[in-house]
Amino acid sequence: MRVRCRKLQPFNKEAADDVIQKDHGLHPDDKYLKPGRIPHIWCPGCGLGVVLTTFIEAIRRKGLPVDKCAVVSGIGCTGRVAGYLDMDTYHTTHGRAIPFATGLALAKPDTSVTVFSGDGDLFAIGGNHLIHAARRNVNIKVICVNNFNFGMTGGQAAPTTPLEAKTSTTPTGNAEAPFNLPAVAHAAGAVYVARWTTFHPRQLVHSISQSLDKKGFTFIEAIAPCPTGFGRPNKLGSGLEEMRFYRENSEIRNGIDPGLAEIKLRGKIVVGTFSDVDRPDFLENYQNNVVSKVLSKGDKPGKGRAA
Amino acid sequence: MKFWRLPLDSEVHSIPHGTVRIIENRCKGCGFCIEFCPNGCLKQSKRFNAKGYHPPEVVSYAEDCADCGLCSLICPEFAIFTQLDEAKKITESDILKVSTRYSRKDKRYVKS
Numbered sequence: 001m002r003v004r005c006r007k008l009q010p011f012n013k014e015a016a017d018d019v020i021q022k023d024h025g026l027h028p029d030d031k032y033l034k035p036g037r038i039p040h041i042w043c044p045g046c047g048l049g050v051v052l053t054t055f056i057e058a059i060r061r062k063g064l065p066v067d068k069c070a071v072v073s074g075i076g077c078t079g080r081v082a083g084y085l086d087m088d089t090y091h092t093t094h095g096r097a098i099p100f101a102t103g104l105a106l107a108k109p110d111t112s113v114t115v116f117s118g119d120g121d122l123f124a125i126g127g128n129h130l131i132h133a134a135r136r137n138v139n140i141k142v143i144c145v146n147n148f149n150f151g152m153t154g155g156q157a158a159p160t161t162p163l164e165a166k167t168s169t170t171p172t173g174n175a176e177a178p179f180n181l182p183a184v185a186h187a188a189g190a191v192y193v194a195r196w197t198t199f200h201p202r203q204l205v206h207s208i209s210q211s212l213d214k215k216g217f218t219f220i221e222a223i224a225p226c227p228t229g230f231g232r233p234n235k236l237g238s239g240l241e242e243m244r245f246y247r248e249n250s251e252i253r254n255g256i257d258p259g260l261a262e263i264k265l266r267g268k269i270v271v272g273t274f275s276d277v278d279r280p281d282f283l284e285n286y287q288n289n290v291v292s293k294v295l296s297k298g299d300k301p302g303k304g305r306a307a
Numbered sequence: 308m309k310f311w312r313l314p315l316d317s318e319v320h321s322i323p324h325g326t327v328r329i330i331e332n333r334c335k336g337c338g339f340c341i342e343f344c345p346n347g348c349l350k351q352s353k354r355f356n357a358k359g360y361h362p363p364e365v366v367s368y369a370e371d372c373a374d375c376g377l378c379s380l381i382c383p384e385f386a387i388f389t390q391l392d393e394a395k396k397i398t399e400s401d402i403l404k405v406s407t408r409y410s411r412k413d414k415r416y417v418k419s
Contacts (some may be wrong), residue, residue: 021355027385038385044335044360049383059381199343201380240338274351 032056032066034086042077045231045239047198047224051145052081053203054222055116058208070113072101074121078145079153081116083185096123096131101140108138109283112212119146119160123179127159136282137216142190142209144181144219155229162265163252166233175293177265182258185219192218193258198225199246207273216281223269234265313402321394322401324373333386335358339386340352340378346371363387363390 024035044049059069068078072090073082073171074097084091088111091101097117097241106111115122122130134138149167150156157167157174160181164173194207204222211218225231225242236242246269251262254272261270282289314320334356341349341363348371352364365372370372372389379388395401 003340006413016357020332023332026328026330027379029379029385029388032415033385039333039358040384045337046383049403050339050381053380053382055386123374198381201377218403240342243339243342 017048017164028057029053032059032086032136033084036302040084041080043224043228043239045227046077046244047147047222047226047243048081048145049177050198051143051199051204051222051224052084053206054204055083055114055143056276057205058212061172061205062212064112064212068111069101070101070104070108070111072104072113072115073098074117074126075152076118076121076150077147078116078118079121095121096099096129097121098126098129098140102133102138105139106283112141113139114141114143116143117145118151119144120147120150121157122148123159123181131184131188132286134185134190134217135193137189137279137285139215139217139281141211141214142185142202142220143216143222145182145224147224147230148178149230151226151229155226155233160263161230162263162267163230165230165260165265166229170231178263180259180262181221182219182261186258186275189217189279190219190275191216191277191279192220192273193275194219195221195223195258195261195271197246197269197271198251199243199250200271203252203271210273210276214276216279223263223271252298309322313397314330317397323374323394324392325389326392327372327378328390329362329364329374330386331356333384334358334360335384335386337360338384339362339381343381344377344378345375345419348372373392384412385399 020039021036024030024038030244034182040049059104066087069293070088071082073079073087073092076090079091080089088098097115101113104111140256146160148161148165149158156168161167161174161180162178166173182195186193191210196207197205207220211220225239227239227242230244231237236245251272254270256274258274263269263272338351341351347361348365350366351361353361356362374389374391376389
């Protein structure tokens with residue numbers, strides 16, 4: 001028997017890259033994306049791309065010009081969103097996306113500032129910034145993509161990892177209770193709190209476009225599958241199987257108390273818009289209580305300004 | 308369920324008909340579009356793209372694409388989108404099709 005071997009062709013990365021780069025501009029979303037950056041680095045089956053698509057769709061639906069949008073993101077897999085969007089974006093230090101965004105929102109009040117970051121960035125290292133921005137009601141829109149672990153560094157346990165879930169740092173099961181993100185944001189004073197999974201892209205588009213209209217601190221949690229970091233140790237399967245899990249186990253309950261919407265490993269996921277209230281935002285309060293009083297004091301003769 | 312006449316507001320509405328466009332070299336083969344297309348227009352192809360994944364392809368009864376755009380929303384890779392071809396007027400035969408399509412007579416939607 002003669003075995004004929006085919007001659008091996010070495011993989012030509014440049015030629016393959018050229019083939020991929022040629023496709024820029026074919027997709028209608030490509031005008032919002034930096035040329036040459038797609039395909040992105042996220043794993044096959046990751047839900048981050050879905051959240052990015054829904055954000056672009058919400059901007060298009062609202063008709064917001066690209067010059068009036070700014071996206072700030074922190075570190076992590078979700079932090080790379082700032083590198084892919086073709087608008088004013090800011091890839092900041094770890095956990096400090098909200099302080100940078102606060103400065104941006106106060107300096108340019110007519111810009112719609114969105115913070116796009118992960119659960120590890122916003123709630124682990126940046127937890128304090130988030131609750132204080134929510135307390136002050138700064139005019140920023142937070143989209144928190146929750147994949148239950150620190151994905152980029154290799155699947156370590158995060159403050160959102162459910163009890164008993166296995167990660168690379170908790171191989172026998174997590175002993176710490178997780179944060180309930182909508183409850184934290186609601187308790188801190190966010191005016192709009194919602195949670196959706198990547199299986200609900202249309203609802204996510206609707207929620208993001210509603211939050212773009214609101215004045216104040218809005219918080220949207222998007223639950224995304226992480227097949228590499230969280231799915232594999234917990235035997236949740238591929239990204240597609242996690243999406244099927246969301247289809248079967250998510251329960252839409254709009255307007256309930258977000259404290260009841262806790263997430264357990266392999267348990268029901270309560271999704272929906274939890275709260276939508278109106279409250280004066282930080283800039284308005286600052287104008288009323290500080291700027292106007294200081295200016296009026298300065299007008300009176302003999303009083304007011306020192307030296 | 309059976310419709311015995313054209314709906315009274317059939318002049319106002321139309322049946323959109325779209326085409327699926329796939330940018331094959333961007334696909335990473337996650338299978339979201341194939342699983343969640345409401346009309347079942349897509350399936351996994353046997354060929355490879357430049358990255359070595361199997362991109363989706365349109366099945367033979369692709370006239371079902373209604374330009375709903377769910378595939379372009381749920382695709383994480385910006386690799387698929389739909390385009391509106393035409394918005395047809397509603398006729399008697401379409402009403403008949405609606406009443407049989409999602410019933411058990413239609414073998415395409417029977418789970419294997």
